[in-house]
Amino acid sequence: MASRRSVLDRLIDALAVVAGALLCALVLLILVDVMARYLRWFSLAWGLEASEYILYAVTFLGAPWVLREQGHIAIDLVVERLSERARRKARVVANALGAVVCAVLLYVACGVVWQSYAAGTMVHKSFVFPEWLVFAGMPPIFLLLLAVYLRWLARPASFPAVRR
16 A cells, blocks of 8 residues: 655655756757767757756756655764764754754845846846846745754654664
C-alpha cells in the first residue's frame, strides 16, 4: 500500500521532476549546439544564455528535494561523537538555524522581486524580458525550504535518518 504523501512532499517531488527534465533539456541543448557548430550547420546564439537560466532554475527547483532527502554534503565528525540526546539537540539547533536563514532569505528575495518589478528593469541580451522574472522563483522556493525546516522542528520524527 502506497504511503500518503503530503501536499508539500508532492510539490517538492514535482519540482524535482521539473528540475530533472530541465537538466535533460540542457544536455540536449548543449549537444545540439556543439554538434551544429562542429558540423558548421548553424549556431545557437541564444544557447549560452538559455543554459545560464536553465542552470539557475535547476538549482532552485531541486533545492527543496535535496534538503528534504538530505542530499547535501554534511560533515558530522563532531556530531557523530555526541550522545544521542546531544545529537537530537544539535539537530534541533541546526534545523532552527536553517529555518531562520530561509526566513531571512525569503524576506530579502521578496524585497528584490518587488524592487525589480517597481523599477521596471528589463534584461536585454539574447532574450528581452522584465528582470523581476529572473527573481520571481526565489520566494516560493525559500518558502518551501522554510516549510521543510519547520516540519522537522514540529515533528522531529519526520527528520530523515542520517545515511552512512
